[in-house]
Amino acid sequence: MYLLRCIECGSEFDSDFIYQCSKCNGLLDVVYDYSEIKLNFDGKNLSVWKYKEALPVRTDPVSLREGGTPLYRIEKIESGVKTLFVKHEGLNPSGSFKDRGMTVGVTKAIELKMRTVICASTGNTSASMAMYAAKAGLKAVVILPSGKVALGKLAQALMHGAKVIAIKDNFDKALEIVKSLAMRKSLYLLNSINPFRLEGQKTIAYEIYDELGFVPEAIFVPVGNAGNISAIYKGFKELVEMGYTDEVPRMIGVQAKGANPVYRAFVKGSKEIEPVKNPETIATAIRIGAPVNAKKALRAIYESGGAVIEVSDEEIVEAQKLLAAKEGIGVEPASAASLAGALKFEEEIESAVCIATGNLLKDPDEVIRVCGKPIEVEANVDVIEKLL
DSSP states (O other): OEEEEETTTOOEEOOSSOSBOTTTOOBEEEEEOGGGOOOOOSSOSOOGGGGGGGSSOOSOOOOSOOOOOOEEEOOSOOOSEEEEEEEEGGGSTTSBTHHHHHHHHHHHHHHTTOOEEEEEOSSHHHHHHHHHHHHHTOEEEEEEETTOSOHHHHHHHHHTTOEEEEESSOHHHHHHHHHHHHHHTTOEEOSTTSHHHHHHHTHHHHHHHHHHSSOOSEEEEEOSSSHHHHHHHHHHHHHHHTTSOSOOOEEEEEEETTSOHHHHHHHHTOSSOOOOSSOOOSOGGGOOSSOTTHHHHHHHHHHTTOEEEEEOHHHHHHHHHHHHHHHOOOBOHHHHHHHHHHHHOOSOEEEEEEEEOBBGGGOHHHHHHHHOOOOOOOSOHHHHHHHO
8 A cells, every 4th residue: 555765765664663764764755556546636525534545544534624724815915926825724623734644643543553642842733633632532742842832722732631741942852852752652753754644734735736626836835844845745746646737836945034944955955954053933833943854845845946935023924914914814923934935936926825834823922912902991982983
């Protein structure tokens, strides 16, 4: 049905219990016999599990009806893209794109008879993992950087019953700890270093093609741990492998200036990143200095003729406000990075999709900081009328 292949040395494995290549420690891809896969792209009933034939599971899925997210055409925001869409992943069950990966990852944990799942998180991963673990009856453990996770996301992890441990360090250190713990104990790791989790996220590409009926010229994706951009690219490549199209989009990664190791590597033409030691940005979901999937992301960008753009926090907030005020689409800051990148991109593009990764309500504190508090007055109609 499938095997795991190292992107570095090409070694192949038929074990489901590894996260990285045992020979060179490289990242792994899930590879299928694509001649055996038949998918139905009829534009109807979009969901992650519509494409089960192309997902690495043998059992019934742990599902909360993820996927099938809206693809909005942007009408009122001017950019260099002639036809621009936003795919709102913030309308998944937990409010982010991570649900696509977690439905597959947690299903895999059940298939492998694991009892506890674990992740490091900047917020969305923990929220999603806790929700799907609760659905599956698994224990969930989250390690996250203290004081660096938006409360909306932390609240989700706590409410769904995860054991949440905050460390006095950043996300990159949290991931290092989680990887060590997963090796020592019987814990199933559900960060994006797990190749099976990324398989769920590739369905973003399937849905875009399914709904539009064509491959857009470019996809703009916020880049944090760099799993999503590589997963979406893989999805489009698989469409070529299966004979549905002969085109792939240009993959355009967007990073915040304070957390931009992939951008720095792209500017140098390098396939290796130099980690940013103390990443900082208002976009907490992409506040990552040493993205584990950087090599996969850079491969996707270079192979597709894409690019990486860096945007300031001010540009992110402006894009967030534009989406909300002009199009009625509410997203968290990291999500708005994709639109900020599209607005900043200097080349003309015929068609593009911006991936909005998380919901506005994920980070309500940020909204109050940038928009201000409600006006408070006496309960008097004359007073209120003067404010209108």
